[in-house]
Amino acid sequence: MRMGEGVEWGLHCCLALAWLEDEAPVPTGRLAGLFELPPVYLKKQLQALVRAGILQSVPGVRGGFRLARAPAEITLMDVVAAVEGPSEAFRCAEIRQKGAGAEASAREFARPCGVATAMRRAELAWRRELAGQTLADLLAEAPPGAPGRIRRHYERHGA
Amino acid sequence: MRMGEGVEWGLHCCLALAWLEDEAPVPTGRLAGLFELPPVYLKKQLQALVRAGILQSVPGVRGGFRLARAPAEITLMDVVAAVEGPSEAFRCAEIRQKGAGAEASAREFARPCGVATAMRRAELAWRRELAGQTLADLLAEAPPGAPGRIRRHYERHGA
DNA sequence: GGTTCCGTACTCGGATAGTTGTTGTCCGAGTAATGAGGG
DNA sequence: CCCTCATTACTCGGACAACAACTATCCGAGTACGGAACC
Numbered sequence: 001m002r003m004g005e006g007v008e009w010g011l012h013c014c015l016a017l018a019w020l021e022d023e024a025p026v027p028t029g030r031l032a033g034l035f036e037l038p039p040v041y042l043k044k045q046l047q048a049l050v051r052a053g054i055l056q057s058v059p060g061v062r063g064g065f066r067l068a069r070a071p072a073e074i075t076l077m078d079v080v081a082a083v084e085g086p087s088e089a090f091r092c093a094e095i096r097q098k099g100a101g102a103e104a105s106a107r108e109f110a111r112p113c114g115v116a117t118a119m120r121r122a123e124l125a126w127r128r129e130l131a132g133q134t135l136a137d138l139l140a141e142a143p144p145g146a147p148g149r150i151r152r153h154y155e156r157h158g159a
Numbered sequence: 160m161r162m163g164e165g166v167e168w169g170l171h172c173c174l175a176l177a178w179l180e181d182e183a184p185v186p187t188g189r190l191a192g193l194f195e196l197p198p199v200y201l202k203k204q205l206q207a208l209v210r211a212g213i214l215q216s217v218p219g220v221r222g223g224f225r226l227a228r229a230p231a232e233i234t235l236m237d238v239v240a241a242v243e244g245p246s247e248a249f250r251c252a253e254i255r256q257k258g259a260g261a262e263a264s265a266r267e268f269a270r271p272c273g274v275a276t277a278m279r280r281a282e283l284a285w286r287r288e289l290a291g292q293t294l295a296d297l298l299a300e301a302p303p304g305a306p307g308r309i310r311r312h313y314e315r316h317g318a
Numbered sequence: 319g320g321t322t323c324c325g326t327a328c329t330c331g332g333a334t335a336g337t338t339g340t341t342g343t344c345c346g347a348g349t350a351a352t353g354a355g356g357g
Numbered sequence: 358c359c360c361t362c363a364t365t366a367c368t369c370g371g372a373c374a375a376c377a378a379c380t381a382t383c384c385g386a387g388t389a390c391g392g393a394a395c396c
Contacts, residue, residue, distance in 0.1 A: 008275075035258045093167060104308055145267065149259050
């Protein structure tokens with residue numbers, strides 16, 4: 001089991017966008033420069049965030065991305081679901097109904113599989129924890145120098 | 160993000176082994192027959208459980224697998240970690256130190272990254288939930304007819 | 319008849335291909351600035 | 358001098374390869390049973 005790196009990229013980019021929120025829309029190349037990321041692939045991940053309604057994209061020259069909502073209204077769960085997809089990590093294939101289970105009565109399978117239930121419960125705890133933290137919380141915990149450093153780097157390497 | 164199907168296979172096979180624990184070691188082909196799984200690939204997954212100390216393998220003819228510990232001493236976390244690997248789902252690449260972060264003082268990175276901390280917290284909740292459930296709990300929740308059905312199917316399709 | 323030994327069949331173990339998902343890249347559609355031209 | 362408009366350069370959006378991980382499989386090492394030969 002593994003999580004794509006797009007999650008880390010997306011979260012850090014959202015934080016940067018929050019610190020630069022009074023600036024014009026930030027294009028992909030600038031965001032990529034802030035973290036030395038491959039620009040085009042980063043754009044792909046940002047597009048996923050746009051489809052999820054987390055970012056707002058402005059096309060054309062002087063275009064770019066900005067946050068679509070206030071940081072306090074964006075949970076980590078939103079970002080993770082947008083990048084990694086909404087499907088659950090554990091996918092029950094109902095193998096309990098195969099082989100030996102084929103002889104059982106159908107109504108025995110009305111209740112969900114115990115294995116799937118346990119896995120689902122764990123995943124729910126994970127989702128709940130992610131949904132309990134917002135970008136605003138991360139902004140508050142960030143080092144005091146980070147915002148200014150982002151802005152400085154942004155303007156220095158600006159057009 | 161996705162979880163391998165080996166987790167579901169491993170858990171169901173462990174439950175079946177618990178119900179058949181007074182039998183001789185169960186070979187791979189029999190276990191595969193219980194759930195209509197590809198026998199050779201299932202063996203690969205079971206080998207991972209052996210390496211983790213969850214199962215005990217007996218080589219040679221009349222060999223097979225059996226539980227290495229009591230079901231109450233095997234948590235779902237053990238099985239998941241054995242099959243999916245012990246590494247964490249979220250892997251922090253420390254991109255905060257790249258680009259704009261390169262200008263920051265080194266001691267600012269003494270504290271862990273806030274993004275990584277948040278993700279780690281969520282994953283810890285997931286692990287904690289998995290570690291709180293044992294195979295014995297799943298055995299207790301299983302339908303009453305399941306154990307007999309497994310044994311019956313096992314003896315019918317036996318040698 | 320009992321014992322020993324060998325052949326055989328069966329099982330685990332690790333090394334080897336095929337397929338799906340993730341990573342990385344490219345080209346086309348669309349937009350605002352920019353400069354020239356005209357009023 | 359101000360307004361209009363075509364040109365241009367830049368950015369997002371989705372379609373196209375390269376790589377890695379997961380899935381699936383095959384062959385070798387080891388072991389217990391079964392039978393035959395021998396005592």
